[in-house]
Amino acid sequence: MGCSFSYEALGPGGLGLGGTSGGDGDVSSTTDLGDGDGDGDGGSDGGDGDNGDGDGAGGGSSNTAGSGGRTGGTTGGSGGTSAAGGSSSGGSSGDGGSPAAGGAPASGGASGSGGVTGDFEVTTWLDEDDMGATVALPLGNGLSLREAIELANSTAGHQTITAGPGTINLTKQLPFVNETADLIFDGTVLDGAALSNAPLLRMDGPGVLIQGVSLVSASYVGFYLNADDGIVRDSTVTNSTGQAMHVSGSNVEISGNLIVGSIGILYSPSSSSSKIWFNTLVQVDGVAAINPGQASGVDLRNNIIVQSTTYAVAGACSKFTFYSNNLFWANVSGINSQCAPGADSPVLDPLFTDAQAGDYSLVSTSPAVDAGVDVGLDRAPGAAENYLGVAPDLGRREKQ
Numbered sequence: 001m002g003c004s005f006s007y008e009a010l011g012p013g014g015l016g017l018g019g020t021s022g023g024d025g026d027v028s029s030t031t032d033l034g035d036g037d038g039d040g041d042g043g044s045d046g047g048d049g050d051n052g053d054g055d056g057a058g059g060g061s062s063n064t065a066g067s068g069g070r071t072g073g074t075t076g077g078s079g080g081t082s083a084a085g086g087s088s089s090g091g092s093s094g095d096g097g098s099p100a101a102g103g104a105p106a107s108g109g110a111s112g113s114g115g116v117t118g119d120f121e122v123t124t125w126l127d128e129d130d131m132g133a134t135v136a137l138p139l140g141n142g143l144s145l146r147e148a149i150e151l152a153n154s155t156a157g158h159q160t161i162t163a164g165p166g167t168i169n170l171t172k173q174l175p176f177v178n179e180t181a182d183l184i185f186d187g188t189v190l191d192g193a194a195l196s197n198a199p200l201l202r203m204d205g206p207g208v209l210i211q212g213v214s215l216v217s218a219s220y221v222g223f224y225l226n227a228d229d230g231i232v233r234d235s236t237v238t239n240s241t242g243q244a245m246h247v248s249g250s251n252v253e254i255s256g257n258l259i260v261g262s263i264g265i266l267y268s269p270s271s272s273s274s275k276i277w278f279n280t281l282v283q284v285d286g287v288a289a290i291n292p293g294q295a296s297g298v299d300l301r302n303n304i305i306v307q308s309t310t311y312a313v314a315g316a317c318s319k320f321t322f323y324s325n326n327l328f329w330a331n332v333s334g335i336n337s338q339c340a341p342g343a344d345s346p347v348l349d350p351l352f353t354d355a356q357a358g359d360y361s362l363v364s365t366s367p368a369v370d371a372g373v374d375v376g377l378d379r380a381p382g383a384a385e386n387y388l389g390v391a392p393d394l395g396r397r398e399k400q
Helices: 143-151
Strands: 159-163 166-169 181-191 199-203 208-216 221-225 230-232 236-238 243-247 253-255 258-260 264-265 275-277 280-282 289-291 298-301 304-306 312-313 321-323 327-329 352-354 358-362
Touching: 143 159, 166 253, 275 312, 304 312, 312 321
Parallel strands: 159 181, 166 181, 181 208, 199 221, 208 230, 208 236, 221 243, 230 253, 236 258, 243 264, 253 275, 258 280, 264 289, 275 298, 280 304, 289 312, 298 321, 304 327
Antiparallel strands: 352 358
């Protein structure tokens, strides 16, 4: 059975920025984030986040959705869902592409979630919390993300939650994800403007995957990876003043993400063996954009870190198992005061397409193109290799 979930807010502990020395943002024995008075170095970002092939089973007859398989950590989309009571049987199955056309939903029915359907599909953008809500009888205006997490926590086995394009204005802290689960978003935005001293998404269960969500207005923490084997992939944190990510678990993967502003990625001492691959960090505040603190075994490769208000990375060389193939540019205090950048780490303007307009993709002449190293993640589904060109590109997206 699923473990119980908690709404306990994180305490008012410091965000681990430190004073003149780098804070490591340790997590206390409760749920507070620590003061971070130690020598905090920088955490690092996870691997590439491109979608796998997706081998989910296709939707069948009406009111039936495919389960959506995980290939390489991503979910293959099943066919579009038909609304309850609808006369049509839904669209044909997809493999991670566009939603099937399907029949029109019946009155009061909810539309599909962009070609990906899981065990619990979010069908309302209102932050509802109707006691006793189920998939068959969601009550209120539909099944909310909050209700979907509660159902996944109370259901045995690995569950998948899916949500399509839309904005959810959180009214209070979401329940912690206490069970192994995939949260697959397609254009979903979580707005935490109404929250304080609480993460927008907290992963307390092992092996939780969060993919494709955009977090805004995170004043405390965006993603809180508090368990082992968690993955945050293909997601964004923007317009936020708190930590983009706080890592307490081990063997986590942070890959293919975009962080603009915020306090970057911080670690607790308990964390080890994390992978930070193919991320783009821009104008990050704090001691450093990536601050591993007293964590160990950080694999920091294939990232772009530019225009940090202090250092790009904080941490002695001993903190890293790999520290190479990262691009640095215009970080105010420099790259790293304790460890020189590793091999194949250019210090050049990455040449974003239009950074002022928020387009951080790469132009064809960018020094980040073909400057990465293959770490085994599929950056170019359908291509002969895991990437396009002669080597992977740095940053969150492969240049097409």
